Amino acid sequence: MTDDRSSPGQKALGHGGLALVLALVLIPYVYVIVTAFKPAEEIYDATWLPQRISFDAWIEVFEVNRFHLYLWNSLVAGAGSAALAILIAVPGAYIFARKEFRFREPFFYMIVGTLIFPFILLIVPITITWIRIGLFDTFIGLWLAFQIFAVPYSMWILRGYFAGLPKNLEEAAMVYGCTQFQAFYRVMLPLAKPVIVSVLFLAFLQGWSDFLFSNMLTTGDGPRTASVAIYASTAGGERVDWQVLMVMTLLTGVPPVVLYMLAQKHLAKTFAAT
Amino acid sequence: MHGTASGIEVRNLRKTFGGGTVVACDDVNLDIGSGELLVLLGPSGCGKTTTLRCIAGLENPDNDDAIWVRGRNMTRLAPRDRNLAFVFQDTALFPNLTVRRNISFGLDMRGKLSRAEIEARVTEAARLLRIEGLLDRYPRQLSGGQGQRVGLGRAIVMEPDAFLLDEPLAALDAALRVEMRTEIKLIQRKLATTMIFVTHDQEEALTIGDKIAVMKDGRVQQVDSPQDIYRRPSNLFVATFIGSPPINQFRCELRQEGGEVRLVSPIFTLSLPAELARRFAAADRGLILGLRPEFVEIGREAGGIEGVVRLTELLGSRTLVLVDAGGTEIRVLVQGEPGVREGDRVRLVLQLARGFYFDLDGRSLL
Numbered sequence: 001m002t003d004d005r006s007s008p009g010q011k012a013l014g015h016g017g018l019a020l021v022l023a024l025v026l027i028p029y030v031y032v033i034v035t036a037f038k039p040a041e042e043i044y045d046a047t048w049l050p051q052r053i054s055f056d057a058w059i060e061v062f063e064v065n066r067f068h069l070y071l072w073n074s075l076v077a078g079a080g081s082a083a084l085a086i087l088i089a090v091p092g093a094y095i096f097a098r099k100e101f102r103f104r105e106p107f108f109y110m111i112v113g114t115l116i117f118p119f120i121l122l123i124v125p126i127t128i129t130w131i132r133i134g135l136f137d138t139f140i141g142l143w144l145a146f147q148i149f150a151v152p153y154s155m156w157i158l159r160g161y162f163a164g165l166p167k168n169l170e171e172a173a174m175v176y177g178c179t180q181f182q183a184f185y186r187v188m189l190p191l192a193k194p195v196i197v198s199v200l201f202l203a204f205l206q207g208w209s210d211f212l213f214s215n216m217l218t219t220g221d222g223p224r225t226a227s228v229a230i231y232a233s234t235a236g237g238e239r240v241d242w243q244v245l246m247v248m249t250l251l252t253g254v255p256p257v258v259l260y261m262l263a264q265k266h267l268a269k270t271f272a273a274t
Numbered sequence: 275m276h277g278t279a280s281g282i283e284v285r286n287l288r289k290t291f292g293g294g295t296v297v298a299c300d301d302v303n304l305d306i307g308s309g310e311l312l313v314l315l316g317p318s319g320c321g322k323t324t325t326l327r328c329i330a331g332l333e334n335p336d337n338d339d340a341i342w343v344r345g346r347n348m349t350r351l352a353p354r355d356r357n358l359a360f361v362f363q364d365t366a367l368f369p370n371l372t373v374r375r376n377i378s379f380g381l382d383m384r385g386k387l388s389r390a391e392i393e394a395r396v397t398e399a400a401r402l403l404r405i406e407g408l409l410d411r412y413p414r415q416l417s418g419g420q421g422q423r424v425g426l427g428r429a430i431v432m433e434p435d436a437f438l439l440d441e442p443l444a445a446l447d448a449a450l451r452v453e454m455r456t457e458i459k460l461i462q463r464k465l466a467t468t469m470i471f472v473t474h475d476q477e478e479a480l481t482i483g484d485k486i487a488v489m490k491d492g493r494v495q496q497v498d499s500p501q502d503i504y505r506r507p508s509n510l511f512v513a514t515f516i517g518s519p520p521i522n523q524f525r526c527e528l529r530q531e532g533g534e535v536r537l538v539s540p541i542f543t544l545s546l547p548a549e550l551a552r553r554f555a556a557a558d559r560g561l562i563l564g565l566r567p568e569f570v571e572i573g574r575e576a577g578g579i580e581g582v583v584r585l586t587e588l589l590g591s592r593t594l595v596l597v598d599a600g601g602t603e604i605r606v607l608v609q610g611e612p613g614v615r616e617g618d619r620v621r622l623v624l625q626l627a628r629g630f631y632f633d634l635d636g637r638s639l640l
C-alpha cells in the first residue's frame with residue numbers, strides 16, 4: 001500500500017479490501033456491544049441499533065449472576081499464574097542462559113519441547129491427581145496447572161533475552177560492589193523489564209481466558225472463573241439470555257484489551273525481531 | 275610473607291579453560307609496586323585479558339595463591355571484596371543508568387558515604403575527565419571516547435588500590451587514542467594509584483608504561499622498563515614484537531677464522547667487533563642477528579651489502595627504505611630525506627655492535 005506508483009484504481013481496491021477485512025473483524029464486537037445495551041424484548045428484532053438503551057442486563061449480571069465474583073476469580077487465577085510463572089521462569093531462564101552444566105541444551109529443549117505436547121491430554125490425569133492431593137477447586141490447583149504451559153514459553157522467551165545481554169554488565173556490577181545476586185536483580189532485571197512485562201502479560205492472559213482447566217478443576221463453590229461462569233449461565237446452551245451473555249462477554253473481554261494497550265510498548269520491544 | 279606492601283603480586287598464575295585443554299595463562303609472575311603503571315603487552319589471544327580478569331576476580335585461577343594485593347592473598351575473594359576497579363574494553367556501562375549514576379554506582383553499592391560526599395566525588399572525577407557536561411546523559415548518547423571516560427570515572431571515584439584497564443582505547447580512532455593515553459597516564463600520575471594497562475599496541479605500551487610485561491602464549495616473556503624492553507629484549511619474540519618498523523632478522527653462522535670471529539650469512543660475511551667476539555668465543559654455531567632498521571646505514575664507500583632500493587615510505591621525520599639484498603629484504607630507517615630513490619643500487623652497513631643476538635631457539639645471547 002505504500003507504493004506510490006499504484007494507480008488510483010489500485011488504491012481504491014486496496015482501501016476497499018482493507019475496509020472489508022476491518023468490517024469482518026469488527027462486526028462481531030460491535031454486535032456484542034450493541035446487544036449488551038438492548039432491552040430483552042428487542043433481542044430478536046432485526047434492527048441494528050436498540051430503540052431504547054437498557055441497562056437491565058448489566059444490573060442482572062451483577063445482582064443475579066454475581067458476575068463480579070467470577071471476574072475476581074479470573075483476576076486472581078491470571079495474576080497468580082503470571083506471578084508464579086515469573087518466579088519460576090526468571091531464575092530458570094537465567095541459569096539456562098548463563099551457567100554451564102552437563103546436558104544443558106537437551107534439558108532446556110526438553111522443557112520447551114513440552115509445549116508441543118497436546119496438554120489437553122493432561123487434563124484428566126491432573127484432575128484426578130488434584131482431587132487426590134486436595135488441590136481440586138483451589139486457586140493453587142489452578143495456578144499450578146497453568147504452569148504446565150506458562151513456564152516453558154516464559155523460559156523460552158526469557159532465556160533468549162538473558163543470553164543476549166552482555167556478560168560484561170554483570171561483571172561490572174560485581175566489580176563495583178554487587179554480589180552475583182545483586183548484579184542480577186539490580187542490573188539484569190531492570191534491563192529485562194520489557195520481556196518480563198511481556199511474559200507477565202501472556203501468562204496472565206492465558207490464566208484469565210482459560211476455559212478447559214478452569215472448567216475441569218473448579219466448581220461453582222470454588223474459584224470458578226468468568227469464562228466458565230459464562231458457559232454455566234447458559235446451562236450448557238439450553239437457555240440463552242443474549243443481552244446478559246453479551247454483557248458478561250464484554251466484561252471478560254475488555255480487561256485483556258486494556259492490559260494489552262498498557263503493555264504494548266514492552267510487547268513491541270520483546271517481539272520486534274519476529 | 276608474599277607480596278609487596280601495597281602493590282599487586284601475581285605468583286605462578288595458571289588459568290585453563292575447557293577442563294584444562296586451553297591454557298590461557300601459564301606460570302605468570304608479576305610484581306607491581308604501589309603507584310606503578312604496568313602495561314601488559316602481547317598479541318591477541320596471548321592471555322592478557324585472562325590475567326587481568328584473574329586479578330580482578332572475574333576468573334578463578336587454577337592455583338590457590340596466585341593473586342596478592344597489599345600482601346593479602348585475594349585469589350578466592352569475590353570481585354567486590356578486592357577494592358580493585360576494572361575498566362572494560364567495551365565500557366560495559368549500565369545502559370539504564372545516567373552517566374552520573376554509572377559513576378556513583380560503586381559508591382552507592384558500598385553505602386558508606388553520604389549522598390553529598392558521593393556527589394562531591396562524582397563531580398571531582400567528572401572535572402578531572404572533562405565530562406561535567408555529560409552527567410545527565412545515558413550511555414547510548416555518548417561517543418566511544420566519552421564512554422571510556424565515564425568508565426574511568428566509575429573506577430576513579432572508588433579510590434581503589436589499583437586500576438585494571440583492559441584495552442580501553444582499542445575501539446577509538448588513532449588521534450583520540452594518542453590523546454587519551456597521555457591523559458590516562460597524567461591521571462594515573464596525579465592520583466598515584468597502581469595501574470595495570472592491557473594493550474596489544476607496542477607503541478602505546480612504550481609511551482605510557484613505567485614497566486612493560488610482554489606476554490606470548492600465556493607466558494610472560496620479559497618484564498622491564500620500556501627502555502630496557504626496547505634496547506635489551508630477552509628473546510627474539512620481544513625483539514620482533516616491539517618497535518616499528520620491526521627489526522631485521524638474519525640467520526647466521528658463527529665461524530672462528532684466523533683469530534677473528536666471523537658472522538656468515540648467505541648475503542654477507544662480517545667480522546664481529548672485538549667485544550662481541552669475546553662473548554661468543556665458543557665453537558662454531560648458528561645464531562640469529564636482530565637489527566633495528568635505524569641501525570642499518572646506507573653507505574657511500576665500497577664494501578657493505580649490495581642491494582637495490584625497492585620502496586621508500588615517508589614516516590614523518592624519518593623515511594623507511596626497503597632494500598632487496600640478494601633476495602633478502604632489509605629495512606633501513608633514515609633520518610629526514612633518504613637521498614636514494616626506488617631502483618638505486620646501494621651498499622648497506624650493519625652496526626653489529628647495536629645488534630641483538632639470539633640462539634636458534636630465540637633466547638638472547640647477550
Ligand SMILES: Nc1ncnc2c1ncn2[C@@H]1O[C@H](COP(=O)(O)OP(=O)(O)O)[C@@H](O)[C@H]1O
Pocket residue numbers: 291292296297298316317318319320321322323324325
Ligand atoms: N571463557 C573462555 N573459555 C575458553 N577459552 C577462553 C576463555 N577466555 C579466554 N580463552 C582463551 O584463552 C586465551 C587467552 O585469551 P585472552 O586472555 O582473552 O587473550 P588476550 O586478552 O591477550 O587477547 C585465548 O586462547 C582464548 O581463546
Ligand SMILES: [Mg+2]
Pocket residue numbers: 319322323324441
Ligand atoms: Mg583481550
